[in-house]
Amino acid sequence: MGLFATREAERLLKEWGIQSLPVNPLAIAEQHNIACQGMPSKSGGVSGMFIKSGDAYGILYATHIDNEGFQNFSIGHELGHYFLPDHPEAVFSGSDIHNSRAGFVSDDEHESEADHFACGLLMPNYLFDPALEQAGDGLDAIKSLKECCGTSLTATAIRYAQRTPEPTAIIVSIGDKVDYCFMSDELREYPGLSWVKKGSYIPRNSVTYTFNKDNDNVRFARQDAGTVDLSTWFGGDTEGKLYEEIVGLGGYGKTLTILTPSDLPDPEELEEDAELEESWTPRFKR
Incomplete structure (x- = not known):
């Protein structure tokens, strides 16, 4: 399901006409009337929250780690819960507030899928691969791609491993x-x-x-x-x-x-x- 989630994010980006890096997840949320706000929470491992109020949705993203790439990934993760099939029903099955743990640290199927969605959203293969060809190899390449995509070092490294030849x-x-x-x-x-x-x-x-x-x-x-x-x-x-x-x-x-x-x-x-x-x-x- 990870591959499906990545491809679904890439399909949506093409549908929206996004043709350059970096991809702005805040702008995507705004275009779909999803309110986003930072939260200074330091609660164990919570990277963000996906919130439902009637027919409206909102995203809170953690700011205790001062890293724009991490915050972008956290927002992309919550957008995965919004756009992926069956996710809203699954994450809101018992409450209107869902706590997320983004960054490939959770064994939960829906959390993993949302992580893969965030990777595809922020680093879609049709934009990432041409940048990868110019970036070189190893850690220096990952650092260069990180700046190009506005992503965290770890998320960029994961995408690098997925796409490098x-x-x-x-x-x-x-x-x-x-x-x-x-x-x-x-x-x-x-x-x-x-x-x-x-x-x-x-x-x-x-x-x-x-x-x-x-x-x-x-x-x-x-x-x-x-x-x-x-x-x-x-x-x-x-x-x-x-x-x-x-x-x-x-x-x-x-x-x-x-x-x-x-x-x-x-x-x-x-x-x-x-x-x-x-x-x-x-x-x-x-």
Whole structure:
């Protein structure tokens, strides 16, 4: 359903005639008579609220994190609850106020769909992909795209991993554990790799593990980088190197890791080698 939600946002943008970045979610809300207002709430993880009053709708978005990209994403998330099929009925099933937790931190199906909608709304592929071609690779590219789209670093990194033609992964972590991971389709083509799961421990041989041991690295948004074996993060027998870039996310209390190819074999060549090895393996009849 995540792909549907992203595509639905992109379909609406084309229907509205939006042809340039950045996309302004506040303007979209205003055009649909949805009142928006900031809220200074610091309640645990609440990024925004979607409110219904009779036939009218409103959005409150958290301002305790001073980050315009985060606020844009929060508004885009609430717009997902408004525009996606079945969402209003689901989120208002027991109350006229729905508390949201945007940013791919919730396991709830409707929250996840609203996150994917926000990604598609703020970074639609028909506008994002041309910008991506000009941006380069890795953390520098993500920072450039962040400024272009008016989005947060993490949301931009997720969209980067979804749209880049390179084998790439982004990992958000807290302390010694993974919060979540996104892998590009190209990285998934490598045989025998394991998905980095939520709650799993960060590999001790990774640059991220050492970085996260110092809380000041996260708090002061410091950066680090280095090379790491593909198997360090994803297991398997494929020999190859990844470039690991890390940046602390300040007030979020989290770390963003970007993994891009440093010295990786071509997955098609690996498949051809495996087929050749299979063809030369002797078969013995019993």
